[in-house]
Amino acid sequence: MELLRQIDLTDLIRRALAEDLGQGDITTASTVAPGAQGRATIRVKEPRIILAGGVLIEQVMRLTGTNPRMTSLAPEGAQLKAGDTLAVIEGNLAGLLIGERTALNFVQLLSGVATTTRTYVDAVAGTRAKIIDTRKTHPGLRLVEKYAVRVGGGHNHRVGLDSGVLIKENHIAAAGSVTKAIQGAHRLAPHTLKVEIECETLAQVEEALGAGADAILLDNMPLADIHLARALAKSNVLLEVSGGVSLDTVRGIAETGVDLISVGALTHSARFLDISMRIQVL
Known part of the structure; x- marks a missing residue:
């Protein structure tokens, strides 16, 4: 501290x-x-x-x-x-x-x-899931707000765009496909950086796994699909859930076996x- x-x-x-x-x-x-x-x-x-x-x-x-x-x-x-x-x-x-x-x-x-x-953090106690923040911070206050997340027992996602690769839907659209986006990231990113990609469907999850993603962000997926994604990824790939996370839903999400749950409300609300x-x- x-x-x-x-x-x-x-x-x-x-x-x-x-x-x-x-x-x-x-x-x-x-x-x-x-x-x-x-x-x-x-x-x-x-x-x-x-x-x-x-x-x-x-x-x-x-x-x-x-x-x-x-x-x-x-x-x-x-x-x-x-x-x-x-x-x-x-x-x-x-x-x-x-x-x-x-x-x-x-x-x-x-x-x-x-x-x-x-x-x-208390709401997911006893599961494998870690609560993490996002880049939805107040301008100019990111370092201190992310510090406060850690004080509260949470963990930090990327501090900035240079601290990790997170391919989102607009990057996929720009690259042309999930596979092309992941391949491009692996060519440019150093081996010390994980390549994470946002997926909105199970079909995208399967494609991302085949293309060698290190981590997959499941965006606004229903619980049933999160369970299936965990089965597809086994324990080889980190799974993060984002979107639609609240205190009412976070425990159920954590019990699917995902590794990370990102909550923008930690800082923006x-x-x-x-x-x-x-x-x-x-």
Whole structure:
């Protein structure tokens, strides 16, 4: 969970602060005495959250001139409930107030992603299936959102177009057929990259297997066809299911024996969780 400490997110945080701060915080400038010190306590107001992004609080406050001192911070991945203290941070009062919204925005979003992910992971417990994310992330936030998926117990699909081969229906149309698309990918891709192809029918699955696909994405297939695809692929080829996945359907999909279930909702529909910060003047 130390990943966010190892990635330089300074530019991302600066841009987030800049869109909020603009030319300056007029309210804080008019209400806070120069040099005043304060303590900020951040608490959870949800029945349950999986914390992600707490490690960004100090980084945000450092860039607002808070000269922060973290006196308490729950670990990443911790399960917290309403009333629990997530973090306590001390420093320059003006900096705490300037950074409040940006810091909370990161924690609320990333904890929402992690909590949603954990719900899906719990739903498939005991099966072979792994819950994975997609590239349906908010622009500019992909790395931190995919980090939050891992905090929640999920796994990452491609980070970007350069990190794997996934032939989709439009690529098949451009290449001319499933076989031609797979052959072209094998010619260009290094041996370290798996070649995955999206299939909408069992006929395409059979063609993909014959052409040497390393993995097959079953797109919006009914459960009966997913069962048949697993039988066709045996254990030699990774099977991923995508489309029509919800908490109501994910367990049944997992019980077909597929390896991966991709859920765009982990990132594109995660809810901001209710977390608040209260200030005490020191």
